[in-house]
Amino acid sequence: MEGPSLVISVEELSRFFRKKVTESTTPDSLKGLTGRTFKGARSWGKHLILEFTGCILRIHFLMFGSYRINQPRENRIPKLELGFKADRVYFYSCAIKEITAELVESYDFRTDLMSDAWEEKRVLTLLKPKQEKLVCDVLMDQEIFSGLGNIMKNEILFRRRLHPETVLGALRGPEQKRLVRDCRKYSFQFYEWKKANVLKRNWLIMRKKACPACGGKVVKKPTGVLKRLSHFCPKCQKKRLNQE
DNA sequence: TGGAATGTTGGAAC
């Protein structure tokens, strides 16, 4: 699950803010939640932060995680279940950890692509020491582009016609700033499409056989240090040379 | 229908 989906989850959970947890099932490693008030939720990148009286949980959905409200999955045991009178929230296949208020304070929302506190200038500062790295790795760096996932990476690079293995420093003049703005803009586009349930049909390069621009064959290849699969058109996304 | 994939962590290896 990528950042914009987490923002949607916070919106869906907002109806339970300030409500008392009347029932709950939690992993043994966590405190009980029954009787606590669900104070609120927010996201930072791909992290979902749930605040209860006397307990803060951080949920990460990783690749396969999901949540449901009042519609449990059949034959699946949720990792965490929250009851609010007649309503139930279920969290499946996710990593859940209790965290401290101090840790939440330390999250830098200036890098969170969906946050009001996001700052282009801050991101550009963090990019300065990354000029030798490949753009496919840099975009996936959660300390710089918090919430950006592999789908977003591939779509953003295709739209800007950048080869995933382009060295960041090969982007001259205003190009890095443009890429950073693309990331911010595409995050909100992703969010709108996801909410409207039309995300997949708006993919241009992800899991496509042919390039929508030239009709050429889309290459799927693990790229960069991270070795995450990049989908790209080698004709339309030429690799840049790292020079003036 | 087997294999790949919206992701991260922790530990081994070097």
Next chain:
DNA sequence: CGTTCCAACATTCC
């Protein structure tokens, strides 16, 4: 001690 690599986890989709 830093880095790099790999397994582990777990579920949906094509």
